[in-house]
Amino acid sequence: MPLFATLSVDDRQRVAEAAFTRRYERGEHVFQPGDQPGLYIVHVGRVKVYRLPESGTEQLIRILGPGEFLGEAAVLGDIPVDHFAVALDRTEVCSIDRRSILDVLAERPTVAVTMLQTVSHRLSEAEQMVSSLTGRSVEQRLVGELLRLAHESGSAQFQLPSTKKDLASYLGTTAETLSRRLSSLQDTGAIRLGPGRFVEILDEQALRSGALSG
Amino acid sequence: MPLFATLSVDDRQRVAEAAFTRRYERGEHVFQPGDQPGLYIVHVGRVKVYRLPESGTEQLIRILGPGEFLGEAAVLGDIPVDHFAVALDRTEVCSIDRRSILDVLAERPTVAVTMLQTVSHRLSEAEQMVSSLTGRSVEQRLVGELLRLAHESGSAQFQLPSTKKDLASYLGTTAETLSRRLSSLQDTGAIRLGPGRFVEILDEQALRSGALSG
DNA sequence: CGCAACGTTGATTTGCATCAACCGTTGTGG
DNA sequence: CCACAACGGTTGATGCAAATCAACGTTGCG
DSSP states (O other): OOTGGGSOHHHHHHHHHHOEEEEEOTTOEEEOTTSOOEEEEEEESOEEEEEOOTTSOOEEEEEEOTTOEEOHHHHHHTOOOOOEEEESSSEEEEEEEHHHHHHHHHHOHHHHHHHHHHHHHHHHHHHHHHHHHHHSOHHHHHHHHHHHHHHHHTSSEEEOSSOHHHHHHHTTSOHHHHHHHHHHHHHTTSEEEOSTTEEEESOHHHHHHHHHHO | OOTGGGSOHHHHHHHHHHOEEEEEOTTOEEEOTTSOOEEEEEEESOEEEEEOOTTSOOEEEEEEOTTOEEOHHHHHHTOOOOOEEEESSSEEEEEEEHHHHHHHHHHOHHHHHHHHHHHHHHHHHHHHHHHHHHHSOHHHHHHHHHHHHHHHHTSSEEEOSSOHHHHHHHTTSOHHHHHHHHHHHHHTTSEEEOSTTEEEESOHHHHHHHHHHO
């Protein structure tokens, strides 16, 4: 969902006027809880957004690539930032403070509508995830994600986009359980695991049917 | 989050021009999967939005009261409706077709920004829920909800806003488990269950501490 | 009155988290 | 350049929260 690719040149220029760009090294935080609310737009690289509950393990919210934005909840709700955002690569992010982005939105309805579309889409995905977490097993969620990744890459062979630890967190499970489920899918012959994060879907039917029953 | 209460009179009038109002009886559906996308604004009564997964039980998404809107995902994403919306009471809802609401949004930035704020807030809640489903027990989620309801009603005594079945669905559990957890909270003396949906919080400290450990 | 939906309690099963040990890789500083 | 730490990943053993299946009581509505 690269937001800014879909904006008109004119709108993009207006947004750029309000923004200022910064580079981040891998592992450096773009923002943390307590920071001033701001809207951030990824230019180059990837940014991981996550939550760190009081007593619990890191919860991955999403990973953003070029053209995508983050930090809108704090800006729009005028509430304290309560997420972490960390650069996964050497990254270029432009940031816009609350006042400025509100000005842009008031002035450019198309920017507001585009953001609205993106956030609405994210909400749908989050609701899907809530359904999945209560109604489907880890294996079913994993299969869904593998099929999605294959579809996205346009091939039965692809690389997992993040560490298995992060993928596990994203799927609402642990690294151990994810590892077991991947192995068991490989044992049934539905997929093949290569070196690193390589995955190949060998039998989509088997994968899907497993997703229904298992 | 009553959206339309926060709009200016002028904006509200513009929206009203694009809308047409209909009454629904209790149990009547406002929309169903396959219907034309449209934005719906609740005027009177309550509307329940839920999903019905292929092989699974009803998943409650949210219950909307006066001033709140629904159906935005299908309108904005231009995708088929995939939720159900049913009137919980005798209800008055006004609906706006896709074309008309997009016109309004393009013309009235404040309407778009207001919707954006609401959707963004819902997204935060959904992300919270995802965290809760993976990181917290049913009892902890239940306690959180009870405290929220008490806070909302401004009193330690209140009525559950929906059936226990719906509450269970909303909390991502089953009616049986919810019943057990409520009983056990009563046994510890943290709450008292009255007739119907009455609940009284007797010992907030006990409730909170249980929510941390249990 | 009688049917449906709601609600409760009990018995049983199970998916998954947790704890723990271990291996390969990466990167870092002495 | 090697040693060692840190991290990612896998595998095994164990315990438990919660789903499921089942039976029954309760409420409310046509």
